[in-house]
Amino acid sequence: MSTTTENPQTTPGGSASARTTPADAHRRRAKLNAAGPVEKTTKTIVLVIACALVIVPFIGIVATSIAPADQVTNSGGFVLFPREVDLTAYRSILSGGVVSRALLVSIGITAVGTILSLMITAMLAWALSRRGTVANRPMLLLVLFSLLFSPGLIPTYLAVRQFGLIDSYWSLIIPTAVSGFNVIVVRSFFVSLPDEILDAAKVDGASEWQVFRRIGIPLSRAALAVIGLFYGVNYWNAFFSALLYINDAAKWPLQMVLRTYVVNGAQMGTSELGTAVEAAPPQETIQMAILVISIVPILIVYPFLQRHFSKGVLTGAVKG
Amino acid sequence: MMAVTDMKSPSTAASPPLARRPRPSLLRRILRDRTVLLLALPGMLLLIGFQYFPLLGNVIAFQDFQPFLGTDESLWNGLDNFRILVTGDPAFLNALRNTLILTLIQSVMIFPVPIVLALMVNSLMSEKLRQGVMSVLYLPHFLSWVIVVAVFQQMLGGSGMVNNLLRSNGLPTFDVIGNADLFKVLLTSQVIWKDTGWAAILFIAVLAGIDRSLYEAAAVDGASRFQQTLNVTLPGLRPIVILLFILQLGNSLSVGFEQIILQQQAVGIDASEVLDTYVFNEGIAGGQWGTAAAVGLVKSVIGLVLVLTANKIAHSMGEEGVYRA
Secondary structure, rough: HHHHHOOOOHHHHHHHHHHOOOHHHHHHHHHHOOOOOOHHHHHHHHHHHHHHHHHHHHHHHHHHHOOOOHHHHHOOOOOOOOOOOHHHHHHHHHHOOOHHHHHHHHHHHHHHHHHHHHHHHHHHHHHHOOOOOOHHHHHHHHHHHHHHOOOHHHHHHHHHOOOOOOOOOOHHHHHHHHOOHHHHHHHHHHHHOOOHHHHHHHOOOOOOHHHEEEEEEEHHHHHHHHHHHHHHHHHHHHOOHHHHHHOOOOOOOOHHHHHHHHHHOOOOOOOOOOOOOOOOOOOOHHHHHHHHHHHHHHHHHHHHHHHHOOOOOOHHHOOO | OOHHHHHHHHHHHHOOOOOOOOOOOOHHHHHHHHHHHHHHHHHHHHHHHHHHHHHHHHHHEEEOOOOHHHHHHHHOOOOHHHHOOOOOOOOHHHHHHHHHHHHHHHHHHHHHHHHHHHHHHHHOOOOOHHOOOOOHHOHHOOOHHHHHHHHHHHHHHOHHHHHHHHHOOOOOOOOOOOOHHHHHHHHHHHHHHHHHHHHHHHHHHHHHOHHHHHHHHHHHOOOOOOHHHHHHHHHHHHHHHHHHHHHHHHHOOOOOOOHHHHHHHOHHHHHHHOOOHHHHOOOOOOOOHHHHHHHHHHHHHHHHHHHHHHHHHHHOOOOOOOOOO
């Protein structure tokens, strides 16, 4: 305390060493800087184990999916080190059959849904960012309030049925197409755009639509990319809406197929598999292959998601 | 005052008003803002159609609802559907008990894990290492519950990796998947596996924002590393912890719906039924629409009340909370 008041110019650490014995200063600096060896080792071990708990299952799943049939059967259904690469399982599920169809459904839902969600979200967010326009406050309040409650499972189901969406692919898109939270995030980006740019465009004769299209969207591309990825991941992962709204197994997305044949362990016979199978691979291999196919798209977009996190795009947006 | 009245007097009406322009009529403003309104239209329609319109559907909680009759034709039965909440119906009580146990486990065991992880990762010296560890650990957040459950089965199931290794080494195998006694342990470990890394991101961001000079000052005052954590780090985390706790409180009656539905077959209703699955099984699968909607409605209302109350309490303790009303 006294040292800092006497030496206001120096840093606290420096002032401490100036006034006290070297041993004292050393002890203090050690406390400030580094952890002891025991602490450091424990921490490293815990973090390594944590990472292994995530990575090892993936390695096992990929390894089993590409292992030759006899190795999988002999080792009781799980392989960590495949003897050679054998892609029979992938060929059999991707050459027509249940999985191929579900894969197409999932890709379609994800592509159409993401584009639609992103467009509608950006448009609504832009409208809400234009303060002083008609009904701006009430609309903003409606969006905000929707974050605080959910209408409940039964009423939502009945509404979807009332709109005639049962067994329609649209039931997997429309009910979840707009997330109030995402609208608020994008809106806060639009609000933070400098007024000068928008006013300048207006002075140059740009219409509201042109300002939105030519200035608002290009300047918020990073935020929109993250939001789009989030929507995409959600559509790809959607399982519960399919369970609720899709009774026709021919229209199932991949997650439903995953549940039926991997989680519940239903057998895949020749009618469920593709046509180009010589000898059906073991069920375990097929299950792992389906699992890999459903994880890979997430792994592909993951680096993009991450890049934006490290830029702090999302944390900044959430704060504002 | 005089000047204003003068301006409004007939003698000056001929000259255009300088100070105040009259507020344009509603129609004029709608025409002026038509682009903005059109942009808002699709999103607002979806929000009203799938967030607000279904709210009205909650009236079936007060009806003997028959799907083929619809809400207009079904008979009203007052509070009959809510009777199940107080009559001690065993299926409902079982769901309630499981929900409360899981809520307790989640707030006591799951909530602190990301904070501990954040503290550990935050004290890593190298930025590269820190990012590497985190990008591995938050990956599972983006996987669907179906995938997570499948991965757990492949790892811990009867023929899964762990039991396979144990068996080939002549060790006794263990049975977690499909074991009703350990179901809550399984659920908890799945949640930790999936979401710890993700939840830690927020804490790490907050930790990075704590002023370094506070640590230096504490060290100068002779605080040990543990004391620094106790007196600098944890107070720094307090606002975000309180915020997340309030938000979680609002969801405290909704525990792992998808996660449980997926695994319910294997362990049976007794061990796995929670309020959300009860609403689903009773209503959509079982046709007891009115009762299910009543339970769902009470659940949502309690959730909303919990959030609002917790927020109030946080304010009265001088915290930011979720929002200021």
